[in-house]
Amino acid sequence: MGKETPIYIQIHNQMRKDIEEGVWKVGERIPSERDLALQFKVSRMTLRQAVQTLVDEGILERKVGSGTYVSSKKVQESMVGIASFTDIMLSQGKKPTSKTISYHVKSASVSEAENLKLTEETLVLRMERIRYADDLPICFEVATIPFNLVEHLSKLEITRSLYKALENEKGLRVGHAEQTVSAMLASERIAEYLEIKRGEAILRLKQISYSTEGLPFEYVRSQYVGERFEFYLEKNK
Incomplete structure (x- = not known):
């Protein structure tokens, strides 16, 4: 190993390379710190530094009482512009599917009317769906x-x-969208839909979608599994 680069960074680089080359698969538990320290012929403290750096980068994730695993790649959605769930999934090489929970026409509620600029007597279609990526529930x-x-x-x-x-x-x-993201804990009903434990962290998104002419045509309230989805911001220069 070279003299200039810290040992733990060299180990980090080698472990990252191994993950990228499939030595350890997504979702697979990596060897214990003791075994890895022996493999790399370093102290456990040095090895722990390398592993922690990979955890900080989101490449590895620790599970209390279980071990350290190769992180599953999260689905990402840019907060700039607007795209359908189907397009987002396809762009990341995933198969999008949906399960409709309810689907009915009714008069707009106060919040629906306000966000879509309608009167409360106006009829709206309201549907509840579970959205999947490669058969894994995302939101x-x-x-x-x-x-x-x-x-x-x-x-x-x-x-x-x-x-x-x-x-x-x-x-x-489709033109632009107004989006608000917040954190919350999964209720029993949502946890069952998303195949997670009640009280797990989820991301709540409220979105109003507009046409290119400025017409609000969709009001969406979504709850995403925090471990499977992330939003990222793009800043224009």
């Missing part, structure tokens, strides 16, 4: 759309890809 979503925009669309078209259906049938082009 529970409640979406509200003015009914006049979708009344001639089939349930299949709407649930498969709303944005594409609106563009093809209505000529409505």
Whole structure:
């Protein structure tokens, strides 16, 4: 090993290379610190520094009472621009699917009317769905759309890809979105839907989607599994 680079960084680099080359697979537990220290012929303190650096980078994750594992790659969504869940999944090489929990037409609630700039008597389509990536539940979503925009669309078209259906049938082009993200704990109902434990950390997203003409056409409340999804910000120069 070289003299200039700290030993723990050299070990970090080798372990990262091993992970990238598939020596340890995603979700696999790595050897104990004792075994790795023997393998690299360093003290456990030095080895622990290397592992902690990989944990800090999100490459490894510690599980209390279980060990250290290669992290699963999280699905990411940029907070700049707007894209459908389907497009986000496809862009990351994942298979998107959905399970519809409820689907009905009703009068807009106070919050739905306010966010979509409607009167409370206006009819809206409200649907609840579980969204999956490669059959793993990513989020529970409640979406509200003015009914006049979708009344001639089939349930299949709407649930498969709303944005594409609106563009093809209505000529409505997606513009921008207003998004608010906060942290919360999963309720018993949401935990069951997302196959996690009650009280686990989840990300709550509220989004109002606008057409290129400035028309609010979708109000979404989503709850994402914190360990499987992350948002990232892009800053324009």
